[in-house]
Amino acid sequence: MQTIEQLRGLFEEYLEANAFTQQPKELYAPMAYVMGMGGKRLRPVFALMGAQLFSSRLHAALPVAMAVEVFHNFSLVHDDIMDEAPLRRGKATVHHKYGLNAGILSGDAMLIYAYEFIRQAENQPAIPRLLHVFNRVAIEVCEGQQYDMNFEQRQDVRIEDYLLMIELKTAALIGGSLVLGALSVGAPEQDIEKLMAFGRNIGVAFQLQDDILDTFGDPRKFGKKVGGDIAQNKKTFLILKALELAQGETRDKLAGYMSTNPEDEAQKIREVTAILRQLHIPEWAEKMKEQFQETALAALAGIAVPEERKAPLREMSLRLMQRES
Amino acid sequence: MQTIEQLRGLFEEYLEANAFTQQPKELYAPMAYVMGMGGKRLRPVFALMGAQLFSSRLHAALPVAMAVEVFHNFSLVHDDIMDEAPLRRGKATVHHKYGLNAGILSGDAMLIYAYEFIRQAENQPAIPRLLHVFNRVAIEVCEGQQYDMNFEQRQDVRIEDYLLMIELKTAALIGGSLVLGALSVGAPEQDIEKLMAFGRNIGVAFQLQDDILDTFGDPRKFGKKVGGDIAQNKKTFLILKALELAQGETRDKLAGYMSTNPEDEAQKIREVTAILRQLHIPEWAEKMKEQFQETALAALAGIAVPEERKAPLREMSLRLMQRES
Numbered sequence: 001m002q003t004i005e006q007l008r009g010l011f012e013e014y015l016e017a018n019a020f021t022q023q024p025k026e027l028y029a030p031m032a033y034v035m036g037m038g039g040k041r042l043r044p045v046f047a048l049m050g051a052q053l054f055s056s057r058l059h060a061a062l063p064v065a066m067a068v069e070v071f072h073n074f075s076l077v078h079d080d081i082m083d084e085a086p087l088r089r090g091k092a093t094v095h096h097k098y099g100l101n102a103g104i105l106s107g108d109a110m111l112i113y114a115y116e117f118i119r120q121a122e123n124q125p126a127i128p129r130l131l132h133v134f135n136r137v138a139i140e141v142c143e144g145q146q147y148d149m150n151f152e153q154r155q156d157v158r159i160e161d162y163l164l165m166i167e168l169k170t171a172a173l174i175g176g177s178l179v180l181g182a183l184s185v186g187a188p189e190q191d192i193e194k195l196m197a198f199g200r201n202i203g204v205a206f207q208l209q210d211d212i213l214d215t216f217g218d219p220r221k222f223g224k225k226v227g228g229d230i231a232q233n234k235k236t237f238l239i240l241k242a243l244e245l246a247q248g249e250t251r252d253k254l255a256g257y258m259s260t261n262p263e264d265e266a267q268k269i270r271e272v273t274a275i276l277r278q279l280h281i282p283e284w285a286e287k288m289k290e291q292f293q294e295t296a297l298a299a300l301a302g303i304a305v306p307e308e309r310k311a312p313l314r315e316m317s318l319r320l321m322q323r324e325s
Numbered sequence: 326m327q328t329i330e331q332l333r334g335l336f337e338e339y340l341e342a343n344a345f346t347q348q349p350k351e352l353y354a355p356m357a358y359v360m361g362m363g364g365k366r367l368r369p370v371f372a373l374m375g376a377q378l379f380s381s382r383l384h385a386a387l388p389v390a391m392a393v394e395v396f397h398n399f400s401l402v403h404d405d406i407m408d409e410a411p412l413r414r415g416k417a418t419v420h421h422k423y424g425l426n427a428g429i430l431s432g433d434a435m436l437i438y439a440y441e442f443i444r445q446a447e448n449q450p451a452i453p454r455l456l457h458v459f460n461r462v463a464i465e466v467c468e469g470q471q472y473d474m475n476f477e478q479r480q481d482v483r484i485e486d487y488l489l490m491i492e493l494k495t496a497a498l499i500g501g502s503l504v505l506g507a508l509s510v511g512a513p514e515q516d517i518e519k520l521m522a523f524g525r526n527i528g529v530a531f532q533l534q535d536d537i538l539d540t541f542g543d544p545r546k547f548g549k550k551v552g553g554d555i556a557q558n559k560k561t562f563l564i565l566k567a568l569e570l571a572q573g574e575t576r577d578k579l580a581g582y583m584s585t586n587p588e589d590e591a592q593k594i595r596e597v598t599a600i601l602r603q604l605h606i607p608e609w610a611e612k613m614k615e616q617f618q619e620t621a622l623a624a625l626a627g628i629a630v631p632e633e634r635k636a637p638l639r640e641m642s643l644r645l646m647q648r649e650s
Contacts, residue, residue: 027471078433082426101407101474104429108403109467111436116460119453127453128444135441142434146352149426 002058004312004319007048008041014062015044015069020113030098030106031113034073037089042320043068043177049316050181050195053309057185060122064130064180067117068173071134074110075141077103082149111138118180126183133183137176144169155259157235159244163204171203194299198313201296206320208289211236213324215273216282221324227269233258237288238281239272245279293321327383329637329644332373333366339387340369340394345438355423355431356438359398362414367645368393368502374641375506375520378634382510385447389455389505392442393498396459399435400466402428407474436463443505451508458508462501469494480584482560484569488529496528519624523638526621531645533614536561538650540598541607546649552594558583562613563606564597570604618646 002010020031044065051061079085080093081103087093095103118130147165151157178199179192187195213222214229215238229236239258246254257272276282296317300310327335345356369390376386404410405418406428412418420428443455472490476482503524504517512520538547539554540563554561564583571579579600587593601607621642625635 024468024471024475026475027468074433078429081429104403104406105467105471105474108433108436109464111433112460112463112467115440115456116464119456119460124453127456128449131440131444131452131456135437135444138437139434139441142430142437143349143352146349146430149430150349150351 001308001312002048002052004045004049004316007045007052007058007312010058011041011044011048011062011065011069014066018066018117026098026102027106027109030077030094030102031073031110033097034077034094034106034110035070037091039089041069043072043173045316046174046177046199047181047184049312050178050187050199051185052181052312053195053303053305054182054187054191055185061181061184063117063120063122064184065177067114067134068177068180070110070117071114071138071141072173074107074114075145077107077110079145081107082145114138121184123184123186126186130180130183133176133179137172140168140172144172151235152233154235155255157240159237159240162235162237162240166207167200167204170207171200174203174206175199188304191303191305194302197299198296198303201292201299202317202320205289205292205296205317208237208285208292209321209323211238212282212285212289215276218324227273230258230269230272231261231265233261238276238285241284241288242276242279242281245281245284246275250275250278289321293317326633326637327373327377329370329374329641332370332377332383332637335383336366336369336373336387336390336394339391343391343442351423351427352431352434355402355419355427356398356435358422359402359419359431359435360395362416364414366394368397368498370641371499371502371524372506372509374637375503375512375524376510377506377637378520378628378630379507379512379516380510386506386509388442388445388447389509390502392439392459393502393505395435395442396439396463396466397498399432399439400470402432402435404470406432407470439463446509448509448511451511455505455508458501458504462497465493465497469497476560477558479560480580482565484562484565487560487562487565491532492525492529495532496525499528499531500524513629516628516630519627522624523621523628526617526624527642527645530614530617530621530642533562533610533617534646534648536563537607537610537614538648540601543649552598555583555594555597556586556590558586563601563610566609566613567601567604567606570606570609571600575600575603614646618642 015035020028020035022028047065047068048058048061051058076088077094080088081095081100085093086096094106118134119127121127121130144165148169151161151165175196176199178195182192182195211229214224215227217226219226235258242254243251254272254275257268262268300313303310340360345353345360347353372390372393373383373386376383401413402419405413406420406425410418411421419431443459444452446452446455469490473494476486476490500521501524503520507517507520536554539549540552542551544551560583567579568576579597582593582597625638628635
């Protein structure tokens with residue numbers, strides 16, 4: 001069995017051997033830049049973990065691991081344009097460094113290369129099935145991004161709308177990564193649905209932890225500005241639950257803050273955070289997160305492989321839920 | 326045998342049955358809008374003609390015909406953003422009608438749906454091969470678009486650079502359409518390369534005709550503003566050949582006009598067009614176009630199917646070369 005760190009190392013080697021060095025450089029250099037920014041390589045590691053549940057022939061899952069990482073980076077590049085984000089992981093975003101056109105076109109090319117890595121899967125008879133899973137997930141990510149943008153304008157978002165949105169935008173690709181890895185090594189069909197359920201529920205829990213950190217994280221450990229979601233009026237679970245629980249003046253104040261962009265942003269973040277604490281929102285969010293985590297682990301328990309093969313997935317789930325950045 | 330018009334009708338029916346009516350509407354409405362703008366449906370008709378060379382089971386090629394049309398429309402939506410074009414076929418472009426973010430995201434979703442139609446090909450064992458051809462062509466289109474943008478900034482573009490660029494940006498997808506259609510009905514491997522060569526050469530000839538019409542077309546018949554390429558300093562074959570032939574003051578004047586944006590655009594178009602006429606560029610361009618057409622027809626001649634099956638392709642080639650819009 002390979003540990004999470006060993007799996008990440010295996011992927012980084014493959015990534016290096018498949019670097020985007022082609023011509024014209026104006027197209028490929030932005031692709032190499034964003035792929036080289038690093039990050040946790042969460043999705044390819046999930047793909048390799050999905051394979052390792054069923055087989056030790058992990059090299060067979062490297063192309064799909066690459067596909068999900070290239071796809072994820074495509075979505076970051078285009079999302080950063082849509083969100084007008086100047087920075088990612090402390091570095092200039094692609095469109096800020098290379099311009100809007102390079103951001104659009106190199107993103108497009110990455111999306112195509114994601115499919116090219118799907119095609120390179122060793123398990124050729126599985127390709128139609130891999131393509132089906134990948135297409136479904138990729139469309140869900142686009143739909144989730146659209147709902148996310150819609151919700152910024154809407155004042156009637158419900159908690160269930162939000163949970164569906166993050167399932168589409170974030171969790172579907174995590175479930176897809178696991179499933180693509182598993183299918184690459186010929187996992188039996190009856191386990192695929194359970195693996196997808198595990199991944200989607202862990203993915204939602206992962207995003208809820210992101211939301212918690214965005215507001216309540218330790219500024220010294222969290223990579224981004226704490227309070228960013230509040231400043232941007234993002235209707236995360238934290239805000240939606242607070243709007244459900246708050247009453248009278250508190251509710252009016254919260255709703256007012258979350259639909260405007262006051263000049264004193266620091267004050268807004270401070271006051272909204274205080275209201276969230278007062279309503280015990282961190283505890284509500286923890287509880288919601290644990291529910292998804294439990295549903296995930298129940299799905300994992302139903303997969304018919306020896307328990308020790310599941311150890312890295314359990315370990316990864318714990319780490320994701322307890323992380324501070 | 327189905328005529329070109331019958332093939333187009335067959336495709337339009339399939340298109341209507343597969344309209345983008347899903348949710349969220351903010352994502353799918355722009356997709357339906359651009360797909361409904363019409364146009365010649367050249368690429369799907371080529372896909373069906375590619376199938377008809379080898380089989381009369383044309384329905385088997387409808388999914389790939391849809392894939393190439395959806396892909397083509399994705400590329401139009403993103404190219405219009407990059408070219409800052411407000412209009413296409415006399416209507417507002419997607420990003421002008423729906424905004425930049427809708428243009429980016431609905432383009433992305435169309436690219437993914439193109440792959441979903443590839444996956445829906447009836448000939449399931451052919452899917453890895455279809456995917457390989459489609460990926461190659463899709464990457465070439467992106468590379469071609471990048472070279473096209475690079476060339477706007479460069480003063481040292483050679484005719485061979487230009488011909489490679491239009492092969493990537495335009496002709497590869499025409500060749501790909503024919504090949505995908507043929508592979509959908511199980512065409513023999515030895516004919517595939519010849520079919521690709523036919524399509525690529527016809528595609529280059531098609532683009533050369535486009536270039537001729539852009540400068541020398543009849544303003545009453547041509548859909549766009551005549552002289553647009555000159556105004557935008559596009560280094561088409563016409564300009565590159567003229568720069569090769571011109572001497573002394575004429576060359577300086579031409580080079581000067583094609584690297585600046587003078588206030589009196591109409592005068593620039595008039596004077597550059599006069600220089601091109603004086604250098605017999607229309608005749609040079611016709612000759613170049615015919616060379617590609619002949620190479621295409623020679624490749625078609627080598628395909629081992631009865632001559633009457635090739636009739637629609639010959640007819641289409643003639644029409645494309647003689648068209649006035």
